[in-house]
Amino acid sequence: MRIGLLTEGGYPYATGESRLWCDRLVRGLGQHEFDVYALSRTADQEARGWIALPPQVHLVRTAPLWSQDDDGLTYGRRERRRFAGHFKDLAAAICGEGGNFASGLYGLAELALEYGGLPGALRSEAAIRILESACRTPGANRTVQAARVPDHLAFAALLERALRPLSLGDWYDEDSLGAVDLCHATSGGSAALPGLLAKRFFGVPLLVTEYGVRLRTHYLDLAADQVPAPVRALITSFHRRLAAEVYEQAAVITPGNTHARRWQEKCGADRAKLRTVYPGMEAGRFAAVGDAEDPGETDTLVWVGRIDPSKDLIALLHAFAEVRKEEPGARLRIVGAPAQGPEGAAYLSHCRALAAQLFPDEAADQHAVGSNPVSFEGIGGPETPDLSAAYASAAVVVLSSVVEGFPISLVEAMFCGRATVSTDVGAVVEVIGGTGLVVPPRNPRALADACLALLKDPERRDRLGAAARARALELFTVEQNLVAFNGIYLDVISHCPVRRKGGAQQLFANPAELYVAGPLPSGAHVPTWAGADQ
Known part of the structure; x- marks a missing residue:
């Protein structure tokens, strides 16, 4: 099968949102061919280049969304x-x-x-x-x-800028998107526009995957950028109507969690088209920690992630101050890097200053692990050579966010068999599924109480950690993700007519079995005119 993979701000670029799961998808489904149509968001992303591509990627076409693009043509x-x-x-x-x-x-x-x-x-x-x-x-x-x-x-x-994909004429011909069997848009918004046109012009079926709903991201970005109210209302209305059109035309929509699914339903997505497919994550990198019987440092809380205001480390630090009142030997390790730009650096500085203020007698060296009950660490240092080492040291892994999509750090902690305390945001409850403690966001007292409950009860920690690991291995591995998408590809293509130049379309002209390596099942009918190009 030939898949047109449509991306925005991600794969195949070395930086971006969707590059990791797209790369795992392409590499894991080597029985299919992939043509990648990628929209870049910044000049920096273009400058950093692409990741190494596997041989099943036969074609890559890119276009920028960030440049001032005008072909200089005027209309009669x-x-x-x-x-x-x-x-x-x-x-x-x-x-x-x-x-x-x-x-x-x-x-x-x-x-x-x-x-x-x-x-x-x-x-x-x-x-x-x-x-x-x-x-x-x-x-x-x-x-x-x-x-x-x-x-x-x-x-x-x-x-x-949002409609830039309409002007990419060389993407829409019989040798480009007109030649693929299925378009897979890895997000909504502008990334899905080429898929809409491929369906419009050539009848190519469209699959839309959203691990973070693009419409929700636009809402948050516009609020953060302080866009004037009329402009915000106009661009929000555009993206809402574009989302509705994408959902209307898609053959299948795959949200990454129930939180994303609810957003899609509010925007008009037909429930019959929705199939939840959880992101696939590499469990192997955490296997050594998960298999080990070491319970971690019994008095250590670990937070892992990108440091920015949405993670609410301020509430976490205040909660930890309450924890220290009852557990004087407790430590908090904050592992991660600040978000790009001045806002991320300023927020990290603010968190460091608050830690020094809350623990003044122990803040002689904020950078040295062990000298202060709160440490700020990056990945790659002697204390934290990789993520698995950070989780290995944890008695409890904490998430304190006020805004969250799919909580990757929680899944990583679950692979490591660690008990977790999280705020009830985004897809947290769905991911945890009863294997960790969940508290309201922006509530330091509740966060502290939950952390103390687990710090004081090692048997409960062990039970929750074991249950969390079993759940993660069942639901959130790369393998389950690949099986799900391969099945969806075959299902979608089996319901779509074969498209032939100058000829009539015929439903089920090629059975799905033709795309599977190996012999056909006994009794399967192969049309004698089925061409090798299908």
Whole structure:
């Protein structure tokens, strides 16, 4: 089977969100061919290059979402009329309840494929006038009605960037996405747009995987960037309607957890299309710790992750101060690096200062492990050469987040057979499944009480740790992830007609067994005209 893998800000780049699970997927399903269509988010990501690709990746095409891209083409009178009609549909749908989002979106895509020129047209004075008119219609959202020219210009720039995939003409021909059997979008949003067009132009079925719902990410990013309210309302409406269209056109949608599934259902995803597939993680790297009988340091709490405000280390430090009142020998190891940018570094400095303030008599050296009950450590040092060493030292692994998607650090702790204390955010409860303690977020007292309960009860820790490891090995390994996706690939393709140039489509023209290595089951019918290109 030939899979078109659609990514945004990840695989095959050396940095990014989806690169690890995509790489495991591609390497683990060597019986299939993969063509990768990747959108990059930053110049730095482009500069850092790609990871080494396995031989089953036959084609890679990339395009930037971060650059100012304009092909310099301008429309004639007929093309301007077509653009105006399609953009009015899109703008009306974004601004209120009128218009036809799908008609506008696909109309713009067809115009871009035939003539180019879409980036410049979306930023043109004509587009701004259409947008201004749509914002002022009686049925428009009240927040949108308050938009002014600077807001329209800002939104037009964001929209042009989000719609950049419509202008990638060389992606949409019979030798590119028209030649794949199935498109697998590894996130929603812009990454799924090529899949929508491949289905529109060539009938290619679309599979959408979301381990973190892209629409939710946009909500959080816009709030953090302090975007003006009218612009935020416009771009949020666009992404909400795009998500609805993606879910409508997808053959199957695979959320990574129930938390993501609920978001998708709220955005209109049909429950019949939803199949939860948990992320696959490498259990082998933690096998030595999980198999060992060493219970770790009986008085040590360990936190692992990216240090930023969403992880609420402030609450964790206050909770640990309460723990120390009852367990004076307790230690807290914070293992991780700050988030990129000045905000991450500033937050780490704030946490260090708070630790020194809470434990003034023991803060002579905040960097030395053991001299202070709280240590801030990076991976690769003598005390923490790798993640497994960090978890091995833990009596209890703690997660204190106020915002969380799929809690990777908890799964790693579970592979290591460690008991956990977590805040009730994101997919935490689903992942833990009763094998750890869960408390409300932003509640240092509750966090402290849960940690103390486990520190004082080693037998309970051992029972929870063993149960956690069994659960993780059953649900969250790479192997279960690969089996799930291979089954979905075969299922989707078995329900889709074979596409042939100049010929009629025929449902079930190739049985799914044709894609499986080895002999066919006895009695399976192979059409004599089934070509080798399928």
